[in-house]
Amino acid sequence: MSVFAERLRNLREKQGQTQVQVGKAVGKSREAVTKYEMGQREPDLHAITSIARYFNVSADYILGITDQLDSNHKQEGLDEVSLSGKECKDNEEFVPYFKLALKIKNSGVGLKEVEEFVDKLIKQKR
Structure with a gap:
């Protein structure tokens, strides 16, 4: 599983959100969110930025470039x-x-x- 997939699932679960809720918030279907979390599909740039904004984290964090939720x-x-x-x-x-x-x-x-x-x-x- 990719770092993105793990972090997306962890962020979603930590905030008590369903895949449907996340999908609606970022303009994707539940199926797309499921595939992202399972590492079966890679998000496009727009999806990455939308997801990062939704969870209030940096794109660098959600992509695994940094381990800090937001930069110091x-x-x-x-x-x-x-x-x-x-x-x-x-x-x-x-x-x-x-x-x-x-x-x-x-x-x-x-x-x-x-x-x-x-x-x-x-x-x-x-």
């Missing part, structure tokens, strides 16, 4: 964002950047991909 850097990053947000709140110059961040978040593009792209862009500008 989230809280540290939130502290930074909170300070930055207070500093930029009244500065309209930052509004397009916040809109872009929201667009990226909603697109399903991974944070690591965005960071790598931005790092390359910054290097090119230097």
Whole structure:
């Protein structure tokens, strides 16, 4: 059984959810959830992100890339964002950047991909 299959089943059982409930929440059938849990079917990217969001865990966790339910850097990053947000709140110059961040978040593009792209862009500008 794959790490994804085990983690999906564990998360579902831990929250007392049925396969039907999980399926409805993420737009999949009970049969699809059953096959995911049995390792008979691999989820597509949309299903992975939907399931991770539903259980409030990272896609990295559900895929077995990390053993942490959520990354430690989230809280540290939130502290930074909170300070930055207070500093930029009244500065309209930052509004397009916040809109872009929201667009990226909603697109399903991974944070690591965005960071790598931005790092390359910054290097090119230097």
